[in-house]
Amino acid sequence: MLTPLQQILEAVLLAAGEPLSRARLEEIMGEEVDAAILDEALRGLAASYAERGFELVEVASGLRLQARERFAPWIARLTPERPARYSRAVLETLALIAWKQPVTRAEIEAVRGVSVNPNILRTLQERGWITVVGKKEAPGRPDLFGTTRQFLDDFNLQCLEDLAARVFPEPAKER
Amino acid sequence: MVQPEFVARVGEQLVLEFPQDLYIPPDALAVILESFEGPLDLLLYLIRKQNIDILDIPIAEVTRQYMGYIELMQGMQLELAADYLVMAAWLAEIKSRMLLPRPPKTEDEDEEDPRLALVRRLQEYELLRQAAERLDALPRVERDVFPVSVQPPAIERRQEPPKVALDELLEALRTALQRAALVEHHHIQREAISVRERMSLILLRVAEGAVLLLDLLTPDEGRRGVVVSFLALLELLKGGQIEVERDAEGLFLVSVKTEAC
Numbered sequence: 001m002l003t004p005l006q007q008i009l010e011a012v013l014l015a016a017g018e019p020l021s022r023a024r025l026e027e028i029m030g031e032e033v034d035a036a037i038l039d040e041a042l043r044g045l046a047a048s049y050a051e052r053g054f055e056l057v058e059v060a061s062g063l064r065l066q067a068r069e070r071f072a073p074w075i076a077r078l079t080p081e082r083p084a085r086y087s088r089a090v091l092e093t094l095a096l097i098a099w100k101q102p103v104t105r106a107e108i109e110a111v112r113g114v115s116v117n118p119n120i121l122r123t124l125q126e127r128g129w130i131t132v133v134g135k136k137e138a139p140g141r142p143d144l145f146g147t148t149r150q151f152l153d154d155f156n157l158q159c160l161e162d163l164a165a166r167v168f169p170e171p172a173k174e175r
Numbered sequence: 176m177v178q179p180e181f182v183a184r185v186g187e188q189l190v191l192e193f194p195q196d197l198y199i200p201p202d203a204l205a206v207i208l209e210s211f212e213g214p215l216d217l218l219l220y221l222i223r224k225q226n227i228d229i230l231d232i233p234i235a236e237v238t239r240q241y242m243g244y245i246e247l248m249q250g251m252q253l254e255l256a257a258d259y260l261v262m263a264a265w266l267a268e269i270k271s272r273m274l275l276p277r278p279p280k281t282e283d284e285d286e287e288d289p290r291l292a293l294v295r296r297l298q299e300y301e302l303l304r305q306a307a308e309r310l311d312a313l314p315r316v317e318r319d320v321f322p323v324s325v326q327p328p329a330i331e332r333r334q335e336p337p338k339v340a341l342d343e344l345l346e347a348l349r350t351a352l353q354r355a356a357l358v359e360h361h362h363i364q365r366e367a368i369s370v371r372e373r374m375s376l377i378l379l380r381v382a383e384g385a386v387l388l389l390d391l392l393t394p395d396e397g398r399r400g401v402v403v404s405f406l407a408l409l410e411l412l413k414g415g416q417i418e419v420e421r422d423a424e425g426l427f428l429v430s431v432k433t434e435a436c
Contacts, residue, residue: 015327054323065323069314075321088212091307099306111299114213114258154316167309168302 005033006045013065019153021062060152060159093120094129099168102133102144129154214262215300217244229297232290234273238266269293337421344419347427348405351392355401358394373407381417381431388419388427
């Protein structure tokens with residue numbers, strides 16, 4: 001049985017259509033609900049979905065309800081076209097930016113051993129996964145690239161450490 | 176290029192003959208031609224195919240295979256990326272440095288294996304390759320997981336009318352009275368005005384649409400008329416039949432009370 005608070009949380013999370021941070025949820029729930037109460041309610045809510053087709057997950061931007069990964073093949077049939085597959089060049093570039101950020105194009109090329117096609121960086125920027133986080137204090141002041149919160153959200157990650165633990169052999173550098 | 180005595184070495188063990196099953200025929204290379212992500216990727220492939228310890232690369236043999244690949248690319252008239260040629264030059268340089276007799280070791284000079292720089296880059300690239308694969312394997316939004324949402328119920332966002340304080344209302348009365356005072360002396364006759372009657376009149380006017388408060392408190396009826404109108408307004412407000420709000424310009428607007436839904 002869900003508590004009234006859990007029912008409200010469920011309704012809000014379902015209606016939001018985007019991840020909601022804990023701070024935002026606290027704000028929505030009003031004064032009686034503090035971080036500890038919220039945390040307990042969310043745990044209970046997450047547990048209650050054990051037998052459902054969706055789950056409550058926490059990503060970089062906050063909490064969201066999502067259909068479970070194992071049902072992807074059926075959900076994919078909703079839309080005729082297959083989701084875009086990214087080439088190894090795109091994936092390697094993205095992985096390298098996530099790993100060594102902030103990183104310049106020249107540094108990416110040094111590790112990959114090939115010149116980086118500008119289209120790759122543009123594709124990743126348009127997808128909202130990378131962004132120019134600054135300029136390097138070096139000749140030509142080249143752009144420094146880093147990953148975005150959207151990137152973490154879309155790869156089901158909470159933070160860069162989370163990414164490092166799952167993908168990289170050593171901790172990713174702090175932003 | 177000098178012919179090596181052995182084709183590969185696994186640890187301390189020398190492999191004298193090239194194993195047939197590990198040989199990559201040029202035709203096979205043609206098939207996988209497109210799938211390499213650059214010279215490092217190709218080198219790693221060649222090294223892995225031959226089960227060579229990455230720390231102990233037989234440069235001559237690897238270079239020969241690498242050059243075979245480059246020639247194949249040129250033969251197929253593919254636009255050869257300069258990166259591949261740079262790597263070929265580097266391989267040749269490593270081999271030639273290995274062939275040169277080394278000067279006797281000095282204390283302060285650290286003579287390292289010329290292959291080490293290549294090995295480091297290959298190892299780093301190998302890590303990146305694996306990271307990219309693992310990254311791709313992570314559940315991804317719109318590919319593996321799909322955010323769930325429901326249609327929220329229709330919400331009528333009603334803007335709260337600004338609160339009107341009593342003294343603000345009294346201030347409006349004062350303004351109206353002042354205006355009335357200016358014209359009062361024009362009145363010779365005074366009508367007896369009842370509050371009840373005025374309430375009905377106001378309601379009738381307001382029913383046709385919102386009216387400015389100052390238009391209801393008409394000065395041409397004199398001070399007394401304004402007071403009666405104001406009393407009527409207060410009665411109607413109390414009874415909840417009308418409401419007073421401020422419009423964008425800050426003027427009081429009297430309108431029929433709408434039911435909150």
